[in-house]
Amino acid sequence: MSKYIAVDVGGSKILGALYDEEGQLLQRYKVKTKAHRGREVVYQTLLGVIDTLFSEDVAAMGILIPGVISNSRRVEMCSNIPFEKMDLSELLEEKYRVPVLLGNDVNLAVFGEWKHGGYEEKNIVGVFVGTGVGGGFILNGKLYTGKGGAAEIGHMLYKENGNLCGCGQFGCLETVAAKSGMLTFMEKERSKGTESVLFEKLIPGEMFHTTDLYDAWKLGDPLAKKVMKRSMHALGVALGSLNTLLHPELFIFGGGVMESFYEEICEELHEILLTHTMPPLREDVRFIRSYLGDDAGITGAFYLAKEALDGQRP
Ligand SMILES: [Zn+2]
Structure with a gap:
């Protein structure tokens, strides 16, 4: 059974979650973002969160960023986190070899509410x-x-x-x-x-x-x-x-x-x-x-990742 990782990269915390195909939350892991310490530290912290949840069963990831995203792949503007002009999706795909989709935090929170609420x-x-x-x-x-x-x-x-x-x-x-x-x-x-x-x-x-x-x-x-x-x-x-x-x-x-x-x-x-x-x-x-409160965003990120993968299947 495939699993999915959803990560909420926020100004104060990075929250990662592991889901099964049905959308059941299996595991969550939260750390401080330390945004003031710069891009490399925040990026390594993000990798640490993903590593904690990652396994061979993971089929795709959805990442939530409080900023402007282009084509679900690149962070264009982001005032609270030092990820501006960063091809985050490409970097993570090279490392983990699974599709990685990015989304704006509130876009995905609304998407999560809508999907989850039926x-x-x-x-x-x-x-x-x-x-x-x-x-x-x-x-x-x-x-x-x-x-x-x-x-x-x-x-x-x-x-x-x-x-x-x-x-x-x-x-x-x-x-x-x-x-x-x-x-x-x-x-x-x-x-x-x-x-x-x-x-x-x-x-x-x-x-x-x-x-x-x-x-x-x-x-x-x-x-x-x-x-x-x-x-x-x-x-x-x-x-x-x-x-x-x-x-x-x-x-x-x-x-x-x-x-x-x-x-x-x-x-x-x-x-x-x-x-x-x-x-x-x-x-x-x-x-x-x-x-859904604080979980709306990661729920949306899960559905973003899952639907992207479902769309690829014949
Ligand atoms: Zn403005």
């Missing part, structure tokens, strides 16, 4: 909100990646001449909607003398914890309320455009911010989406929350 819907838009905003499209029953980098929802223009984004542009959606943008806003408010319980938890140079924002929001802290209102408005506007553009059967929401706030903000988000959607397309817009 959804009947064939057109789905997934939006994950955490430090950034990522996306994934299932169109006509297939993961849609365009030339490789599709569904970069967080980098759609939200505000002309807005704040600088990690991608080099100004005013991207995630400079307002994601935690990175929220943090910039909080720090600006602090320098203006605004008071908030959020500031007790902020550590200079570090990202805040979503749970701290959630607790402050629950307490009715005005800044926490404002931060979330800005974020949800920006997100709702973008979702309205996506609904008008793709008219999907279902939206799947994931990522730390959506997982924490989903129940509370769902209705408001729905309303903002509808007011920014072309009127005839406002009927029956459906949302759900992702349920």
Whole structure:
């Protein structure tokens, strides 16, 4: 029976998993990425994870990268991990002699949710909100990646001449909607003398914890309320455009911010989406929350590897 390796190369950890053909998780192994130590160290760490799981039964591998991928083979852009402009697929195939497919982390998380959940819907838009905003499209029953980098929802223009984004542009959606943008806003408010319980938890140079924002929001802290209102408005506007553009059967929401706030903000988000959607397309817009959590990505990477191999068979 063939086995498959799925690896999630994240900014803080590398998570590897071994699956059988049926998608049963057989083994998992997690180590720290140590991204600050440079490409060679991270690459050797990745090889260490694969070596721990690899055997002769392994038929293919799927690797998840938080960045822009071309043709499932090359890392074009990747801000948290030093793998930019790297032909990672080729390197790993030379070493392990099995097909190696790369995918964007959120693309694959949405793909994993869709495959694993057995959804009947064939057109789905997934939006994950955490430090950034990522996306994934299932169109006509297939993961849609365009030339490789599709569904970069967080980098759609939200505000002309807005704040600088990690991608080099100004005013991207995630400079307002994601935690990175929220943090910039909080720090600006602090320098203006605004008071908030959020500031007790902020550590200079570090990202805040979503749970701290959630607790402050629950307490009715005005800044926490404002931060979330800005974020949800920006997100709702973008979702309205996506609904008008793709008219999907279902939206799947994931990522730390959506997982924490989903129940509370769902209705408001729905309303903002509808007011920014072309009127005839406002009927029956459906949302759900992702349920695989941290395992969505590796699940998608498993299916990516398995389907690539199934496609090769006569
Ligand atoms: Zn951007």
